[in-house]
Every structure is written in structure tokens, then in C-alpha cells.
Amino acid sequence: MLSVLIETKNDEEALARTLDSLVSAAGDGTIREVIVCDLGSTDQTHRVAEQAGCEFLATGSIAAAIGQAKGDWLLLLEPGARLGEGWTQAVRDHAEMMKMPGRFTRARADRPGFLARIFSSDRALREGLLIRKAQAEPLSRRAKSAEAIARGLATKRLHAEIRIAPPL
Template sequence: MLSVLIETRNNEEALARTLSSLVSAAVSGVVREVIVCDVGPSDEAHKIADETGCHYLAEGGIAAAVQQAKSDWLLLLEPGARLMDGWTEAVEHHVETMAMPARFSRSRVDKMPWFARLFAPTRALIDGLLIRKTQALPLSRHAADAEAVARGLATKRLPAEIRIAKPE
């Protein structure tokens, strides 16, 4: 049903945290595959991907991952982001009823006051991105990274929470 794409650069511990939040969804069949795109020089991401049953891409970046994904819907996540309980139901409902991309709601723990948000650097993937493969393909062809695919999209907010990845 869902292919998860994670682009990582020398942040293996963060990758492991994200993968651990996907285990129950993989067991239940919501997550069909996880593709790890390593854009850094580390071998540790390859080891983690192998040990957890993920597909590993050392070359081609996000464009290759989108092209290789087997599912009609893709979930792009930052390494270190963790999906909270109940996210699978929200994703299943969205996939069945909507066609537009969606993002998760930020966990209460991670919400910043509105004034602080004005001056905080923005990351397009901070809340994850759920998108149809047919929509992601043209966006990924000329994108330098997953962040570029997610930037500037009109999205719906999912009623499921994500713990955001802390910047390295």
C-alpha cells in the first residue's frame, strides 16, 4: 500500500529511530517497502538498511527512489522523525478518500510558539509528506533532494502526529 522513502546523510542513529516507528505498520502490511537513499559517504546506513530489510540506494538520490518505489502512495520522511500511534489509520483513510498530498500534524511536544515559528528555518519535510507516486515522479526528476520534492506543495493536514527530527 505504501512505500516509505528516507533520504539520509551520515545520520544512522536518526535513521534507526525512524525505522523503529514503522515496524508495526510493516507487520500489518500498511508499509510495503522502505527505501533508504544514502547521499553521504557512510557505510553504516547500508548496514542498518540491510539489517532491517530495507532497500538501499547509494546512487540516484530521491529520483531513483521514487522511480523504484512499488506502491502508488509514497511517504517521505526525514531521518529521526517518528510517527506516533494511530498514524496508519489516518494514512489509510486519506489514501482511500483523497488524491492530494498530505502532511502529519506536529506532536504537541514539538510545537513552537507562533512567534518562534516566524524566525525558525523551514524544512519542507519536517512534517513528512504523503504523496501519490504519479505526483512525485515529475517533481523528483529535477529535484536535488527529497526536500526539493516536498517544497511548495499544497497539502492536507492528517489527524495523526509526528515527532519531528531534530536538526543535526
């Protein structure tokens, strides 16, 4: 059903945290595969991905990963992001009823204050992106990164929380 795509560069610890939050969904069949697109890591990111059973694209672009993905729906995540309890049901509900992309709801501890919302330039993938493969493919042809695919898309809010990746 779902292919998870994660772009990395020297993110071994953050990738491990994200993959840990996906384990239960792999067991129940929600996740079909996890593809890690590496942008030139010099740390042990590849070992973390391989030990977790992920497909690892050492020089792969996000377009290559989208083309290779087997799921009808794609979940793009930042390394370090952790999905909260109940996220698999929220994704299933969204996939059954919606055609438009979706984003998770930030966990309360990660919600910025008023001034932070005004003065920050938020990353488009901070809350993840759930998108149909058919919609992501044409976007990926001109996008250089997963972040570029996620930027500017109208999305529906999913009823599941995400702990966002710490700032870079």
C-alpha cells in the first residue's frame, strides 16, 4: 500500500529514530517498502538503512526513488521525524477517502509559538507528506529534492501526530 521515502545526508542517528517509528506498520502490512535516497553521506547512514531492510539509493534522486516505489501512496519523511500512535489508521482512512496529499499534525510539544510561526521559514517536509505516486511522479521531474516536491502543495491535515525532526 505505502512506500516510505526518506532523503538523507549524514543522518545515521536521525534515520534510526525515524525507522524505529515505522516498525509496527511494516509488520501489519501498511508499509510495503522504505527507500532511503542518500545525497552523499560520509557517515554510516547506509549501514543503518541496510540493517533495517531498507532499499538504499546511494546516488539516487527523489525522482529515481519515486519511479522505483511500488506503493500507490508515498510517504515522504525527514530523517529524525517520528510518527505517533495511530498514524497507520489515519493514513488508511485518508487513502480510502481522499485523492489530495496529506500532512500529519505536529505533536503538541513541537508546535511553535505565535512569534516563531511569524518569523520562521518552515521546511515543507517537516510534517511529512502523504501523496499518491501518480501525483508525485510529474512533480518529481522538475523537483531537485523531496522538499521541493512538498513545497506549495495544498494538503489535508491527517488525524495523527508527528514529532518533527530537530532543526538542521
